[in-house]
Amino acid sequence: MGRRDIPEINAGSMADIAFLLLIFFLVTTTMDTPTGLMRQLPPKMDEVEPPPPVKERNIFSILVNANNELLVEGEMMELKNLRERAKEFIIGRQNVPNDERFPEFKPTDIEFYGQGYPVSKQIISLQNDKGTSYGTYIQVQNELVAAYNEIRNEEAMRKFGVSFDRLEELKKEGDDLSARRVDAIKDVYPQRISEAEPKQVGKIPQ
Amino acid sequence: MSKFKKGGKRGGQAISTAALPDIVFMLLFFFMVTTVMRETELKIKVMIPKATELQKLERKSLVSYIYIGTPIPALQGQLGTAPRIQLNDAIKNPKDIIQFVEEEKEGIMEAERPLMTVSLKVDRDCEMGIVTDVKQELREANALKISYASSKTDDILNQGSQN
Numbered sequence: 001m002g003r004r005d006i007p008e009i010n011a012g013s014m015a016d017i018a019f020l021l022l023i024f025f026l027v028t029t030t031m032d033t034p035t036g037l038m039r040q041l042p043p044k045m046d047e048v049e050p051p052p053p054v055k056e057r058n059i060f061s062i063l064v065n066a067n068n069e070l071l072v073e074g075e076m077m078e079l080k081n082l083r084e085r086a087k088e089f090i091i092g093r094q095n096v097p098n099d100e101r102f103p104e105f106k107p108t109d110i111e112f113y114g115q116g117y118p119v120s121k122q123i124i125s126l127q128n129d130k131g132t133s134y135g136t137y138i139q140v141q142n143e144l145v146a147a148y149n150e151i152r153n154e155e156a157m158r159k160f161g162v163s164f165d166r167l168e169e170l171k172k173e174g175d176d177l178s179a180r181r182v183d184a185i186k187d188v189y190p191q192r193i194s195e196a197e198p199k200q201v202g203k204i205p206q
Numbered sequence: 207m208s209k210f211k212k213g214g215k216r217g218g219q220a221i222s223t224a225a226l227p228d229i230v231f232m233l234l235f236f237f238m239v240t241t242v243m244r245e246t247e248l249k250i251k252v253m254i255p256k257a258t259e260l261q262k263l264e265r266k267s268l269v270s271y272i273y274i275g276t277p278i279p280a281l282q283g284q285l286g287t288a289p290r291i292q293l294n295d296a297i298k299n300p301k302d303i304i305q306f307v308e309e310e311k312e313g314i315m316e317a318e319r320p321l322m323t324v325s326l327k328v329d330r331d332c333e334m335g336i337v338t339d340v341k342q343e344l345r346e347a348n349a350l351k352i353s354y355a356s357s358k359t360d361d362i363l364n365q366g367s368q369n
Binding site: 011014015018019021022025026028029033034035036037038039040041042043044128129130131132133134135137138139141142145146149 | 223226227230231233234237238240241255257258259260261262263264266269323325326328329330331332333334335337338341344345346348349350351352353354355356357358
C-alpha cells in the first residue's frame with residue numbers, strides 16, 4: 001500500500017480572495033439607523049362626539065399657505081422667527097395670568113414640583129394647505145419640536161442642573177430617578193401639536 | 207551606529223502571514239452579517255428633507271416604509287409626473303394602504319403590534335395633499351405611530367431645493 005504524499009494546496013491567494021470580498025461588503029454596508037421626526041396620529045375620529053372646545057387664547061395657530069408662507073397668530077412671519085415666538089407662547093406668563101395673548105394655566109400635581117403647579121394649557125395648532133410643500137411642512141414641524149426641546153432643556157437645567165437630553169439618555173440606561181424627572185418635565189411642558197385637516201385655499205400652481 | 211549591527215544573519219526571515227486569512231475572514235463575516243441589501247427598488251424619486259430634532263427608530267423590524275414622490279424619468283411615460291405612493295415594490299393608491307398595514311402587522315409578533323411604526327419617506331418637493339391622504343388612511347388603518355423620515359443637518363433654514 002503506497003501512501004502517496006498529498007501535495008499541499010497553496011493557500012497563498014486565499015487572503016486575496018477574502019480581501020476582495022471584504023472590500024465589497026465594506027463598501028456596500030450602510031450602518032445608519034433610520035431617523036425621523038416621530039409623531040402620533042390622532043385615532044379615528046368618532047363622528048358622534050365632537051372634540052371639546054378650546055379657548056382661543058390657548059391656541060397658537062400656525063397657517064401655511066400654498067406658497068409656503070407662514071401666518072402665525074394672524075401675522076406673517078419668517079420661519080426663522082417661529083421658534084422664539086413658539087417658545088414665548090409655550091412658556092406663557094405665569095405671573096400675569098390675565099394676559100390674553102398667552103395661554104391659561106391649570107393647577108396640576110407633579111412630582112418634584114409639588115401640588116397645584118400651574119401648567120400652561122397651550123396647544124399649537126398647525127394647518128397647512130394642500131399645496132404646501134412637504135419640505136416646508138417638515139421645517140415648521142422641526143421648529144416646533146425644537147422649541148419644546150429647548151424649553152424642556154432649560155427647565156431641566158434650572159430644576160435639576162442636568163439637560164433634558166442627558167436625562168433621557170440616563171433613562172434609557174435604566175436610571176429610575178432620571179425616568180421620573182423626565183416624566184415630570186414632560187408634565188410641566190407637554191408637547192401638544194394639533195394638526196387640522198388641510199384646506200385647499202390657494203390654487204396649486206402647475 | 208555599529209551598536210545596532212549585530213552582524214548576525216539578518217534579512218531572509220519572512221513574517222508568517224498564516225493568520226492573515228483568519229483575520230480577514232473574521233472581518234468578512236462581520237460585514238457579511240451586518241450588510242443589508244436594499245430590498246426595494248425605488249420607482250419614484252425620494253429626497254427626504256433635512257431636520258435637526260431627529261429621533262432614531264430603535265427597532266428596525268417594527269418599521270414599515272411608505273414612499274411618496276414623483277416617478278423617476280424612465281417611468282414617467284407609464285406613471286405620469288404627479289406624485290405617487292410606493293409600497294414595497296409596487297406603485298399603489300392611497301386606498302391600498304389599509305391592506306398594506308394589515309399585511310405588515312401580520313409579520314410582527316402580536317405583543318409588539320402596538321409599537322409598529324410607519325416611516326414616511328416623502329420627497330421634499332412633494333405637496334402636502336397626497337401626504338395628508340396617506341395620513342388619513344393610516345388613521346383609518348389604526349397605524350398611529352408615524353415618523354417623517356429626515357436626515358440630519360445643522361442648518362434647518364437652508365435646505366437648498368425648494369419650490
